[in-house]
Amino acid sequence: MTGDKRKSYDFDVIIVGSGVAGALAAWKLSTHEDYRILILEAGDNGIGQGQRAEFHHAMDRQGNRGDMYAPYLELPSRTMVPSPEKASAAKPAAGQPFAEKYYDYANTPDTFRAGYTRLVGGSTWAWRGNTPRFLPTDFRLRKTYGVGRDWPIDYDDLEDYYVEAEEELGVSGNHEELDGLFGARRSKPFPMRGQALTYSDQLIKKRIEGKKVGNTTIKVTTTPQARNSQPYDGRPACEGHSNCIPLCPIGAKYDATVHLRRLQQKPNVQLRSGCVVTLLSKDEEGRVTRVHYKKWNEPGMPDVIVRAPIVLVAAHAIETPKLLLMSKLANSSDQVGRNLMDHIQWEVTALFEEPIYPFRGPQSVTAIESFREGAFRSQRSAFRMTIGNDGWGRAGSPAKIIDGLLGKKTYGPELLAEASHEISRMIRLSFSTEMLPLPGNRVEVSPKVDDALKLPRPLITFGVDEYSKGGLTAGFEASKTIFQLMNATLAEAKAPVQPDGTLNWNTAAHIMGTCIMGKDPKDSVVDGYGRCHDHENLFIAGSSVFATAATANPTLTLAAITLRTVKEIHHQLRHGGHR
Amino acid sequence: MDEFLALSSLLTGLASLKKVDPLSAENRMARDYLRLMKEQFGPGFDALLAIYRVAATRPDPLSALTQDPGFTGEVDTAARQIVNMWLLSQYGGTGKLPDQDAGFYEKGFVWPAIRAHAIGFSHLSYGYWSSKP
Numbered sequence: 001m002t003g004d005k006r007k008s009y010d011f012d013v014i015i016v017g018s019g020v021a022g023a024l025a026a027w028k029l030s031t032h033e034d035y036r037i038l039i040l041e042a043g044d045n046g047i048g049q050g051q052r053a054e055f056h057h058a059m060d061r062q063g064n065r066g067d068m069y070a071p072y073l074e075l076p077s078r079t080m081v082p083s084p085e086k087a088s089a090a091k092p093a094a095g096q097p098f099a100e101k102y103y104d105y106a107n108t109p110d111t112f113r114a115g116y117t118r119l120v121g122g123s124t125w126a127w128r129g130n131t132p133r134f135l136p137t138d139f140r141l142r143k144t145y146g147v148g149r150d151w152p153i154d155y156d157d158l159e160d161y162y163v164e165a166e167e168e169l170g171v172s173g174n175h176e177e178l179d180g181l182f183g184a185r186r187s188k189p190f191p192m193r194g195q196a197l198t199y200s201d202q203l204i205k206k207r208i209e210g211k212k213v214g215n216t217t218i219k220v221t222t223t224p225q226a227r228n229s230q231p232y233d234g235r236p237a238c239e240g241h242s243n244c245i246p247l248c249p250i251g252a253k254y255d256a257t258v259h260l261r262r263l264q265q266k267p268n269v270q271l272r273s274g275c276v277v278t279l280l281s282k283d284e285e286g287r288v289t290r291v292h293y294k295k296w297n298e299p300g301m302p303d304v305i306v307r308a309p310i311v312l313v314a315a316h317a318i319e320t321p322k323l324l325l326m327s328k329l330a331n332s333s334d335q336v337g338r339n340l341m342d343h344i345q346w347e348v349t350a351l352f353e354e355p356i357y358p359f360r361g362p363q364s365v366t367a368i369e370s371f372r373e374g375a376f377r378s379q380r381s382a383f384r385m386t387i388g389n390d391g392w393g394r395a396g397s398p399a400k401i402i403d404g405l406l407g408k409k410t411y412g413p414e415l416l417a418e419a420s421h422e423i424s425r426m427i428r429l430s431f432s433t434e435m436l437p438l439p440g441n442r443v444e445v446s447p448k449v450d451d452a453l454k455l456p457r458p459l460i461t462f463g464v465d466e467y468s469k470g471g472l473t474a475g476f477e478a479s480k481t482i483f484q485l486m487n488a489t490l491a492e493a494k495a496p497v498q499p500d501g502t503l504n505w506n507t508a509a510h511i512m513g514t515c516i517m518g519k520d521p522k523d524s525v526v527d528g529y530g531r532c533h534d535h536e537n538l539f540i541a542g543s544s545v546f547a548t549a550a551t552a553n554p555t556l557t558l559a560a561i562t563l564r565t566v567k568e569i570h571h572q573l574r575h576g577g578h579r
Numbered sequence: 580m581d582e583f584l585a586l587s588s589l590l591t592g593l594a595s596l597k598k599v600d601p602l603s604a605e606n607r608m609a610r611d612y613l614r615l616m617k618e619q620f621g622p623g624f625d626a627l628l629a630i631y632r633v634a635a636t637r638p639d640p641l642s643a644l645t646q647d648p649g650f651t652g653e654v655d656t657a658a659r660q661i662v663n664m665w666l667l668s669q670y671g672g673t674g675k676l677p678d679q680d681a682g683f684y685e686k687g688f689v690w691p692a693i694r695a696h697a698i699g700f701s702h703l704s705y706g707y708w709s710s711k712p
Contacts, residue, residue: 056699059699061628120655177627179583196705196706196708196709197709198708198709199708199709199710199711199712202709210672229705237704237705238705239701239702239705240701240703240705240706240707240708241696241698241699241700242695242696242698242699242701242702243698247699249699249700259657283637355694357693357694357695357712358695358712359695359696360694360695360696360707360708360712361707361709362710364707390709398689399663399667399669399692402662402663402667402689403659403663403672406658406659406662407691409642409645409650410591411589411591411592411644411645411658411662412589412590412591412592412641413592414592415590415592415594415662416591416592416593416666416688416689416692419666419689419692419693420692422691424588424691424693424694541695
């Protein structure tokens, strides 16, 4: 596209969403050329240290720790642009109302328990920061195991971008532990060494390293994480506040504000917060160049239209398909909103023989990657297991333990002695399974238009597939065996899949797959570059494009794909058309 | 105030609360916690104090207090609130009243007992977590 033609638009690129995908895309584009970029964000919070300090102080009020929304509850944007704050609740009994007030449900087999935040900086404010890569077979699941889908790109297509993403996000990790993991080669070491093992990790590793669970040999490795193990990119090393979710108080953990703050130095890049995009529409030439938004934080809440030759939607995997469906775009395949996935997760808790002193350091430093691959994947999901450093995680905070003791009328000197004895030995293993992309699990546009801006809510239909259930059961059995190997006493070992078929599960809040990537325009929404099959100038970034969920946390992979998408956008802006 | 501190010490097992320096943080905490108890849990707190006054004269005041037939319902709730304030600087969580910050979260007595810092408030440097505390 010629420069003159581009200048006839308000911007060169409009990006919807300022989370990791949107912020990283804007930053990287701005380094390719001095593009005029507009980022539109529904949330309306600051991105500086003052805002971080304010969020930090709000955490005093969160009661039982670990609520990903706790620091953000007093933002005005919470009422204007609601998010799914109670999503983790299970499906209520027939006739009872759903806890969640944002997700709408009709005839759903289960609730969709993954939440996200609508903030400047997106959900990265509240993420844990774990950044493992996908495995090569994760991109060709159908070809290898006959289930799920294949991506139009392979691990090798992404490897360079993985390296770049690790540098952009600032990932700490130990190259030698992970290079070649199930064929996942690494062409370059991590930008910094892995996090120091916790005291508990060291004790646990000593007891289980090299031992067998069935045919699988346990190897405890340091999880790659976007958390500084040394000063990096102008941010400090982790100080171990034990609070990665819901907020790193010092910014040692990457969040998208890192790139948004860098962009403040770019005069041609604008970030407009408090702007809810309500519609994308075509121009006279049939190209999706118009972005309609409502500026809710201005008097009269004006409706505004801006234009650009390239539109990139990076509003996470619920808002992105909702916007496309509201706009009646990109859906000739009828796949927009379908294939909604999460990592179905469960935890098993135990008491170690001796004090291991959790709640000191990052919430989790190590993982067992050994269960992520195998021929079993043709039958049931693999799983990825993490070792917690936060007591029993969701199952038991110090407050909950104290409450339990008070319930037994334990007062006086015994109270703190017993609390300390229990809390200091708490350990959890968590495992995340892989969901298959199923068309019936989907996001639609609800007929209810009852939020403050009179916009429709997402209507969700969701159920956990048999494939994931198989992984949950395998993860549960493996966890029990591992606790036996370390001679720990099981605390709560509720089977995720009960004999009567009822299911216990948690969300990993990894929302994926609603604008799925594929080669065939008839059964996918975007191509391997994130470009909509139906509209060559409309791109999607974020985990909504994932064709499979794999077992790794999605952020690094979505960042790598975003970097690849950005390169294509740059090429298209320079040369027109696509490769 | 002295009576509140003595009751707090009995319930929590924290001997240091028996005698508190008037210029200390603990004194400010006690003042605020006492006010919150009166404001938020008045009837249960009054009843708890009444039972405590009798129990304090017994050879084993803690058993006398917690095994008193009246140590139930609102009284039990009031006792739990006092403990939660001192250990976690938190009150509420009763259904009617969601969890509330009592103002001194970082100074909760549970953290030194488990050899940790208040979650979210480390004052230590990178890697401290590798060593036994």
